[in-house]
Amino acid sequence: MVGSKDLEPSHTKFFPNVFFNNQFRAKPDWPAPGTTLSGKTAIITGGNTGLGYETAVQLLELRISMLVLAVRSPEKGEAAADTLRKQHPGSTIQVWLLDMDSYDSITGFVQRVERSLSRIDMVLLNAGTMKISFTKNKSTGYETMFQVNYLSTMLLTILLLPILKAKGAANDPPPHLTIVNAALSLVAAFPGRSESPLFSYFKDSKHWSREEHYNTSKLLAHAFLWNLTDYVSADDVIVNLADPAWVKGTALARETQGAMKIGLKIFELTGRTPRVGASCFVDAMVNKGKESHGCFLMSWKIHPFAALLYTPEGRSLTKRVWEETLAELEFAGVGAALDGMRV
Template sequence: MVGSKDLEPSTTPFFPNIFLHNQFRAKPVWPSPSTDLSGKVAIITGGNAGLGLEAGSQLLALKLSHLILAVRSAQNGEAAAKQLLSQHPNARIDVWSLDMSSNNSIQAFARRVESDLNRLDMVILNAGLRKLVFDTNRTTPHEETIQINYLATAFLTILLLPALKSKSPPGCAGRLTIVNAALSLAAKFPNKNEVPLLPSFDDPKYFDAIDRYNSSKVLSHMFLWKLVDYVSADDVIINLPDPGFVKGTDLTRDAKGWQKVAAELFGAITGRTKVVGASTYLDALLNKGPESHGCFLMSWEVHPFASFLYTPEGNKSIEQLWQETLSEYEFAGVRSVLESMKEV
């Protein structure tokens, strides 16, 4: 199998070549209409709006039996569940509390998955944000974009791995899809060689309103590069799909004034619909098999990671980030969790 690691790094300019191909020329790959998810259980973080909500609707249309919306606001989650139930009255839809800004909330959520679910087939880690100003997370010392898009997502990923391995049916690998972005390929990542690496993101001098989101997605490439050393595709298949630039989502909710107008105009001209954007999630979960394990998926195909990762400097930064990430969550025993995933 040829994965993202095995491909040659792309030298194609992101703008306009990759962007134009991804947005306008690539064709959606839909699950077979005969796909039947009866009996299966799925979790979607940030599933109360935007692409998360649309992905939930598409899974339910394929007869998913049990959907868990993992959301920060119970009120918004219940409203989303009511909307979905009106379309799919035979499904079971639960709303569970999950605040990606809080390590305690992430741990409590993972414990609930372990204790309350007898089965778990698939997880979509969709929650994310794009901050246009430097802002520190309220419960950690880290800049908010890095905290939510990378650190919290990596933490939850590790904690959910044992449940996905043990609660999926025998012979069927659990599926973990972590939403990424084509913009990872355009990241400048100016602090890539800093040691230590993670604290450098907390320095405002390295904050760029455009690049910070892009760089946060590169960190997920780097994390997955190492994670697959611990997780077999026979147990859990993990991949990073890019939904493309999608109009009508809350990703740019912090934009104001001319930035908001520009974002809405750009979306109207170039944006995919949420239906098409969410199809990339289902493609990653249902169409792609073990060949997608540890891969970045763009334009509904396996694609190389950000080119920096293939360099000697990139390999050094990958190892640096990996060790710092595990140290960040040492209190939760993440190293032991990862070692347990190697056990037969």
């Protein structure tokens, strides 16, 4: 099976060309007429707003039977769920607490998933953050975007994998786990890639760069997925990354102020609508099959990973990212979880 790491790296050196094609030339790949998700169960993190909410709308339009919105604010989650319940009374919609800035919240959420759901067909890990200033996770000491967008997301991914394998329906396609990513991963420079240990870079405020920390948090997911497919078979769980491109009307950059806020508002005029942006996630979970396992999806197609990873330095980097990630998260038994996926 050919995945993103088996493709030739992208030779498009001028990122605005990538942006232009992604925003204006690529065409959505909608589910085929008559597609139904009746009887299926989905989980969406960050499902009460933005692209998570729009993805929930589209899955409900496909008549999904059970939907779990995993949110940091139960009050806001219930408000969103109430609206969705009125529009789709035939589906069951539940709101569960999940704070991606807390390892305890993540492990508690996983325990609830294992205890409460009899089947799981698709998971969208959409919850993420973009910060405009350097902030740290109080427990780990890591910069917040690195913590939430990468470490916490990989912890949730690994812990969910054995549950998805066990709770997939026998006669249906394998469960899908889709992680939200970004085309900006392709231009991440990761100035700290020579640090040792690698992740120490994300604890020091002197390295702070809003753009680079965000882009690198997405690049690291490419590096992790490069190795994950050695442990996880597409016959058990299909894992992919999906880029929605630049989308107008989301709350991702809600912390921006002043000139930056004005600039983003103007730039939003070039953005996709939330419906088109979220269709990338629906495509990754509903349309795409085993061929998308271990892949980065951009513009509804399988795309190479960031070009850096195909170089000798990049191959070494993927190994270091993998090893340090597992060491950082071993408190939760991630090594045993991954070894169990090989059985």
